[in-house]
Amino acid sequence: MKKTILIFSALIVALLVLFQLSKYSIISGDLNTEFVIAVIAIIFFFIGVYINKQSLQKNKELPYEIDHKKIESLEISKREYEVLKLMTSGLSNKEIANQLFLSESTIKSHASSLFVKLNAKRRTQAIQKAKALQII
């Protein structure tokens, strides 16, 4: 909201500056008038595009952002988080073990402690809860 005020202030200033510039252009010759108008139109068109992109991107990216603070607050360790991500991608414990160069029992250990921390009974539930918590 504060940014919107700043942007509109900047726009008003820009308009005033362009008014002064256009006066000088008109005095120096008639041919420049059309050019100035065209430049102003194009500049304001792209200002509109840019401002809108800025404001929309925030609404767009927020639901995709990973809540790292929540990961910490749940006390999920690095390894557990890695296992969670690979789990989500649909890998089995054995496949995760191969990918991380660990034994399957280690993955099971991580998975079990992960389920406790996420309050899940199954890996599918863990995935669902992790998504709901915006952890993945």
Next chain:
Amino acid sequence: MKKTILIFSALIVALLVLFQLSKYSIISGDLNTEFVIAVIAIIFFFIGVYINKQSLQKNKELPYEIDHKKIESLEISKREYEVLKLMTSGLSNKEIANQLFLSESTIKSHASSLFVKLNAKRRTQAIQKAKALQII
């Protein structure tokens, strides 16, 4: 891509029209020049905002839509799809069976044929693939 060309064509036409209008305005009096420029600037600013909103909203809403055509093309039946959704929510076969008033073996049947259709080995992989295909 075709829309972009149309939009830019429309903008060029709009510019030409405004040039003509501005000429008449300038002839009729000097005081109108600033006003015309301001109007042009504001109009193009909002054109930029509007066009950008249109193009961004499509990118934003598409990933949230369920591709019902893809479900059909994969020949996934209603029951299989129901099982898929409950699977995604983290339920076990037994829990899905209770929810749909079916036996666990029926859920297993649906699940197995679902895995074939989604080319998945596990339920977690089925969930991942279903999300990638925008089926869920």
Next chain:
DNA sequence: ACGACATTAGTACTTTAGTATGAGTCTTAA
């Protein structure tokens, strides 16, 4: 140096998940 915790890994066990196969019922389109 000590304690706390993360990481790794094992054994032994229970529980789910998943496959294969067969079979009965029901709907629907040819």
Next chain:
DNA sequence: TTAAGACTCATACTAAAGTACTAATGTCGT
């Protein structure tokens, strides 16, 4: 009405997943 497909369920497996321990390293801050 008959064939096809959807839906249901069962049995008998095998394969994963998950739990409950125990325990050895390693790391890090006090």
